[in-house]
Amino acid sequence: MKGVPATPSVPLGVQDEENSQLDRVHSKAVRRRSLRLLGSTLAPLRATFVGTVVLVVIAQATRVLGPALIALAVDTALPQAQAGNWGPAIWISGGYVLAAIVAGATTAAFIRLAARVSQTVLLDLRQRVFGQTQRLSLEFHESYTSGRIISRQTSDLEALRELLDSGVTSLASGFLYMVFTAVSLFVLDVQAGLVLLVAAIPVWLITRWFQKRSQVLYRISRVASARLIVNFVENMTGIRAVQAFRREDANNARYGALTEDYRANTARTMGLNGIYDPALQLTGNVTVAVALAFGGFRVLDGSLEVGVLIATLLYTKRFFQPVQQMAMFYNSFQSAAAALEKISGLLEEIPTVRQAADPVPLPNAKGALRFSDVEFGYGAGKVVLPNLDLDIPAGQTIALVGQTGAGKSTVAKLVARFYDVTGGSVTLDGVDLRELASRDLRRAIVMVTQEAYLFSGTVRDNIALAKPEATDSEVEAAARAVGAHDFILALPDGYDTDVNKRGGRVSAGQRQLISFARAFLADPAVLILDEATSSLDIPGERLVQRGLQTLLADRTALIIAHRLSTVAIADRVLVMSDGRVVEDGTPEELIAGDGRFAALHHAWEDSLV
Ligand SMILES: Nc1ncnc2c1ncn2[C@@H]1O[C@H](COP(=O)(O)OP(=O)(O)OP(=O)(O)O)[C@@H](O)[C@H]1O
Numbered sequence: 001m002k003g004v005p006a007t008p009s010v011p012l013g014v015q016d017e018e019n020s021q022l023d024r025v026h027s028k029a030v031r032r033r034s035l036r037l038l039g040s041t042l043a044p045l046r047a048t049f050v051g052t053v054v055l056v057v058i059a060q061a062t063r064v065l066g067p068a069l070i071a072l073a074v075d076t077a078l079p080q081a082q083a084g085n086w087g088p089a090i091w092i093s094g095g096y097v098l099a100a101i102v103a104g105a106t107t108a109a110f111i112r113l114a115a116r117v118s119q120t121v122l123l124d125l126r127q128r129v130f131g132q133t134q135r136l137s138l139e140f141h142e143s144y145t146s147g148r149i150i151s152r153q154t155s156d157l158e159a160l161r162e163l164l165d166s167g168v169t170s171l172a173s174g175f176l177y178m179v180f181t182a183v184s185l186f187v188l189d190v191q192a193g194l195v196l197l198v199a200a201i202p203v204w205l206i207t208r209w210f211q212k213r214s215q216v217l218y219r220i221s222r223v224a225s226a227r228l229i230v231n232f233v234e235n236m237t238g239i240r241a242v243q244a245f246r247r248e249d250a251n252n253a254r255y256g257a258l259t260e261d262y263r264a265n266t267a268r269t270m271g272l273n274g275i276y277d278p279a280l281q282l283t284g285n286v287t288v289a290v291a292l293a294f295g296g297f298r299v300l301d302g303s304l305e306v307g308v309l310i311a312t313l314l315y316t317k318r319f320f321q322p323v324q325q326m327a328m329f330y331n332s333f334q335s336a337a338a339a340l341e342k343i344s345g346l347l348e349e350i351p352t353v354r355q356a357a358d359p360v361p362l363p364n365a366k367g368a369l370r371f372s373d374v375e376f377g378y379g380a381g382k383v384v385l386p387n388l389d390l391d392i393p394a395g396q397t398i399a400l401v402g403q404t405g406a407g408k409s410t411v412a413k414l415v416a417r418f419y420d421v422t423g424g425s426v427t428l429d430g431v432d433l434r435e436l437a438s439r440d441l442r443r444a445i446v447m448v449t450q451e452a453y454l455f456s457g458t459v460r461d462n463i464a465l466a467k468p469e470a471t472d473s474e475v476e477a478a479a480r481a482v483g484a485h486d487f488i489l490a491l492p493d494g495y496d497t498d499v500n501k502r503g504g505r506v507s508a509g510q511r512q513l514i515s516f517a518r519a520f521l522a523d524p525a526v527l528i529l530d531e532a533t534s535s536l537d538i539p540g541e542r543l544v545q546r547g548l549q550t551l552l553a554d555r556t557a558l559i560i561a562h563r564l565s566t567v568a569i570a571d572r573v574l575v576m577s578d579g580r581v582v583e584d585g586t587p588e589e590l591i592a593g594d595g596r597f598a599a600l601h602h603a604w605e606d607s608l609v
Pocket residue numbers: 142378381384402403404405406407408409410411
């Protein structure tokens with residue numbers, strides 16, 4: 001195509017991964033990317049890989065010796081044996097047995113070696129996919145659903161496993177077997193070789209036809225199976241909402257449609273096999289018949305020996321055997337290739353939030369934050385923060401308030417560097433967050449969200465998440481500080497209660513208390529609480545507030561809360577509206593004024609009466 005670059009200048013990544021009709025340039029780039037990935041996983045295994053290839057070659061070469069030895073036995077050894085000379089017959093029989101033993105032994109060896117290669121490659125890929133999904137920024141995960149990641153990690157790697165376990169060696173050995181068989185045939189009898197060559201033309205044509213069709217179908221099939229998984233995961237993660245809103249029937253219909261797509265596509269794939277396999281068999285049988293008729297006449301007129309005829313027939317028949325097997329594995333090859341394309345796309349993604357090449361260390365952050373001329377929008381979406389200037393001295397407790405969608409969480413996410421600003425800068429103790437070493441950033445700034453996620457394990461493990469080396473008394477002290485100690489003790493096994501086991505399940509409010517204890521134990525210079533007290537009841541919140549006040553005393557804190565009781569403990573309140581700070585002052589100052597916060601506060605006070 002004119003004007004189209006040979007390779008796209010920007011890495012494609014996961015973009016277009018559901019497109020089964022890629023243009024030539026992209027399709028080539030994707031294929032190259034897959035091969036590069038495969039090459040890089042094979043690189044450390046080069047010696048084993050080469051060893052496997054050598055063994056496959058020896059195994060196939062010795063396998064094809066059989067018919068040639070039979071021809072030799074029939075045409076040479078047999079007449080000599082009839083004349084009383086058994087030497088050639090013994091030699092040939094011995095050679096036949098030896099070839100069989102070598103073929104068997106090398107086959108056994110290459111299967112073992114190939115298994116080692118395939119398992120190591122898979123292990124490497126599994127770890128790379130997992131590592132990459134952890135490394136990729138929040139922005140990526142917000143659009144690339146967990147269902148899609150699960151299908152990369154499960155069904156795609158499974159497709160590769162299928163191919164690597166047995167398919168690759170079958171394809172390689174089948175191909176070599178065919179080449180050696182054809183060469184032997186030509187060496188033995190050129191005319192029989194020519195018959196095979198003619199037969200290879202229709203075989204080539206139908207194989208090309210099959211390849212083209214099945215490639216498209218397999219791509220579609222991978223997309224359909226990934227969609228199934230995505231849909232399943234989404235419904236299972238949102239099962240509460242599904243049941244609460246009686247979505248079961250609609251979901252069944254949607255899932256039914258997706259499975260139907262998958263079924264229809266698989267049926268079309270199998271339909272292709274249903275044409276390809278018999279066509280191959282027919283070609284093979286017709287070729288043997290032609291070779292027999294052609295060779296038979298030549299035997300009759302004495303221009304061909306019987307042993308050579310037998311051998312040529314055996315070769316012709318055997319030549320087509322691996323084609324069928326290869327066609328079968330071609331399917332798994334297709335699906336593995338499609339899977340590898342997707343996996344390589346995922347691995348090609350570059351995190352949008354990256355560690356600086358030469359990061360600035362900040363082991364003992366004080367917690368001074370500054371937003372200078374900050375502009376920010378999510379992806380290509382509208383600008384959420386048009387121009388934000390903010391100076392937060394170390395140790396200050398800030399409450400961020402404002403209507404829904406004002407940009408409060410966005411400010412918090414920028415401080416935690418889940419996203420990078422699109423303009424201006426955010427600094428911690430004067431260091432741009434983009435320049436700061438990730439380790440120091442993660443240690444200095446901790447964000448607790450409403451979600452308060454608990455990982456499987458004990459309550460203690462969950463509190464000690466950011467500081468695994470914490471002692472039991474440190475864990476307990478953190479829990480006491482936030483008022484979580486008493487309810488934890490009331491759990492079946494106290495701090496050793498497994499949060500995922502029956503009886504160990506904790507309420508949303510208790511989860512928040514645990515994640516508070518976790519954050520306090522992490523002891524960051526900057527603590528962000530994003531709606532982190534929303535699930536606590538009033539006494540619960542009071543308890544936390546007491547803990548909060550002591551713990552926030554010597555650190556910078558950014559609290560986003562709709563409850564004004566939480567806001568009251570702040571040194572300073574920032575009222576946000578449409579991405580701008582519209583009021584800034586102490587709670588007392590703002591309440592005394594006539595701005596939004598004062599109105600909000602009066603309304604809240606009235607509601608308490
Ligand atoms: N991940 C995202 N991708 C695209 N737009 C987003 C994303 N998160 C938030 N927004 C948009 O950014 C704007 C500010 O959202 P933000 O979550 O910061 O508001 P908020 O003040 O914290 O609201 P709330 O009180 O409801 O939590 C909103 O218009 C929202 O639609």
